[in-house]
Amino acid sequence: MVSVAKKLVLQKQKELKKTKGKKPIKKTGKSVSSKPKTISNSKAAKIVKKQTPTAPKYVTSEKLSWKAVDIPDTLDDYEGFCGLEEIEGVDVKIVNGRAQFIVKSDDKVRSQEEIKSVKTSIPEGDFELDEEDVNEDELKKSEEDHEEGDEDEDNKEDGEEEDKEVEQGEENEENEKANNEKLSSEKMKIIEKEPSKNKKKTKTVTTLTSRNNADDEQDVPTIETEQTPEEIKPKVQKPKQNIKKLQEDELLANGDAFTAAQELELPDDNINLPKWTKPIPQLSAFTLTGLSKLGFNKPTEIQKKTIPVALEGTDVIGKAITGSGKTLAYGIPIMEKAISTGNWETQDTPTGIIFAPTRELASQVSKHLQQLIKYSSLPTNSIVTLTGGLSIQKQERLLGYNPRIIIATPGRFLELIEKSTDTATKFASTDIVVFDEADRLLQDGHFEELDKILELLNNYRPKEKLQSKKWQSLVFSATFSKDLFGKLDSTKPKPEAKNNKKRKANEVEESGDAETAEVLQMLGKKLRFRSKPSFIDVNPTDVVADKIIEAMIPCGNQERDLMFKD
Ligand SMILES: Nc1ncnc2c1ncn2[C@@H]1O[C@H](COP(=O)(O)OP(=O)(O)OP(=O)(O)O)[C@@H](O)[C@H]1O
Known part of the structure; x- marks a missing residue:
């Protein structure tokens, strides 16, 4: 005898066979009755009609509902077309020499009002x-x-x-x-x-x-x-x-x-700026045109003394107060080098890297150099500023255009070279490195970053490929006081080597007082100059001393006693 349980199983199997092939019913929030609903013939016909695809329609491009998409930094996963999103369900066919778009459903087509409104926003x-x-x-x-x-x-x-x-x-x-x-x-x-x-x-x-x-x-x-x-x-x-x-x-x-x-636009070969050309005969017509257009008819003291030495490739340590024209003192040698390199459109390494202690200073330097560079043969995107607080992706993208001059604060620069060995190698191949306001750069906060940067640049420099094993260093500061360069103390030479090093420091031209000499000695150890640096001091202490006038202030006995009272 067949048991009730077996009967039930057989019944279930029969039911399953019947429902096999039917589409599963999508679950909704509502309860679904187990009894299948009967559909009238007319309703079923309506549903069938709805599912029939629309006959393909030929439309012009303006009628399609294009959407703009951002073009990403890297195009690897980019599927759009010329900044437009691909529209699914649209085919393209050339009819009578024109691209025709074939759409299968009306939701891809814009209404007349929409077409009118988009006509005013051409990409x-x-x-x-x-x-x-x-x-x-x-x-x-x-x-x-x-x-x-x-x-x-x-x-x-x-x-x-x-x-x-x-x-x-x-x-x-x-x-x-x-x-x-x-x-x-x-x-x-x-x-x-x-x-x-x-x-x-x-x-x-x-x-x-x-x-x-x-x-x-x-x-x-x-x-x-x-x-x-x-x-x-x-x-x-x-x-x-x-x-x-x-x-x-x-x-x-x-x-x-x-x-x-x-x-x-070619530079003017007939620019007459003797106050520039006499002390610095190497200046190009581009630079002279720019200087003349800016109304800079003569160099400042630091420019006059620094530019000719720097153009020869010698390392320079410059001492000049703020506002003395230091930016062009190092900016012109970098620009001249970049112009003379010539093949800037294929060269992917920078000519000069300028380190500034703050974003504001970096921005100021950039603006100043842009003023002059626009009269040169260098393209407008030759200068890139790399500072914190701005999109790193954007800065990386700008680096892709092979700028000639990099102006950076140490933090962001370090971030970029630690992120990409390619960037580190490119930067390490630079011809010139500038330390603007070196006293501030080598203080707390920046010192460790700069230390790491120099180490990385030294390690990544492809020495065999480059003419010089070391880049040219141009260092500027308003003061060379030991207090400000105190961090360099840790890199002070060991006592036994002291005498030797002292002699080297004394070799630095016009090094002035003993304190400056000591700072220069420490700087030399840190920056590892490629040549004996030329020390240029446009505000030496004797200039200040000359301005002190001896004076006699008449006073009575009582006042005199007060003066000498300790
Ligand atoms: N040869 C020149 N003739 C006239 N003006 C100049 C000359 N060189 C630079 N200047 C102008 O002098 C001002 C100061 O120059 P610059 O910014 O280079 O000085 P700085 O020593 O770098 O000062 P800071 O330390 O504040 O940056 C700028 O406005 C610049 O345009």
Whole structure:
């Protein structure tokens, strides 16, 4: 006899067989009755109708609901196209020489109102536009709107990092803006041949090019299509504003140095600045043009004495008070070296690294050097400031454009070289290292960082490849008091070596008093100069002593006694 349990099992198996193949019912919050609902024939028909895919529709690009996406720093995982998000469920087909977009559902298509509103926000880039799509006024307006948008975006980015760095932030934004102009990563160019007069079919070549990477260009598909001259619409005249700059930047970014050189404004060879050229005959026409434009008709004392020595490659220790023109005293030698190197578009190592103790000073130095560099053959993104409080990613991106001059505070610089051996190796290959306001750089807070930096740079320097095993050091400070350089005490030579070292310190030219000599000796040990440094003191103590006048103050006996009372 079959047991009740077995009966139940058999019944269950039968039920399971019946339900097999049916789609499982999705669970909702509501309780689902175990009894399957019967669906009327008409309702079932409606559901079937809803599931039928819409017939494919051909639409123009403006009708698609494109969304802008940020282009990431690295393009490895980037799936967008020219800063636009890919739209799923849309196919592209070339019909009569034009790209047609085939959509399968209406939710990918914009309404007329939406199309109108997006026409005023054309994305950045040299996109060619159809005349009927937008007139010149609209184009100008959209560009202005977009510029404002850019600022907002950048401000937002910096705001996330640190608000208080306003001044420096602005300066980096300027650099970044210049770089963005120069290297807007993806570009669409439409090169069209002139339509022939005899109404023959003309070939239109559409090439997608990447400005940044010549290799990318080879991988980009070229679409050749046949078009009649009627089909080729005249291009809208782009705004003239900044066109020359854009063309120049494009040439430079593409590495077409020869054509770019022709586009560059040449320096004035007839600049007459004898007060500069007499003590410093090595100055280039670029620098002289810049100095003349800035109205700097003669060098300051520290500039006159430092620049010629530094241009010869000698290490320099300069003593000059604040506001004496130290920035150009080291800035001009770096600039001249960078200009003479020539192949800056291929060289990926910096010419000079300038260390400053504070972000404000770094920013000030950068601004000052930018003023002069703009008259040189060096590109606008030749100077990069690396300081804390600003986006490290942004700074890394700027380093990708191979700047010639790095201005840094020790903390951020150390962070970057500890993060990437590639960056450390590049920086270690520098020709010149400047320590501005050395007394402050070698005090608490910075001393340990600078110590590590020097060690890393020394270790990473690819000596076999470089002409010189050591970089040139330019050290500036308003004072060489032992109190301020106290940290160097720990690196003081051992007593037995003291006499030898003392002799070396005395060899430093015009080293002045014993205290200065001792500080210089300690500095030499820390910075490991490549040559005997030239000590240039533009405010020696005897200058101050000369200004002290002997005076007699007549006073009575009582006052005199008060004076000598201990
Ligand atoms: N040869 C020159 N002729 C005229 N003005 C100059 C000259 N060189 C520099 N200056 C101007 O002098 C000012 C001070 O220069 P700079 O900032 O280089 O001084 P500094 O010694 O570095 O001072 P600080 O220690 O404050 O940075 C700047 O405004 C700069 O534009």
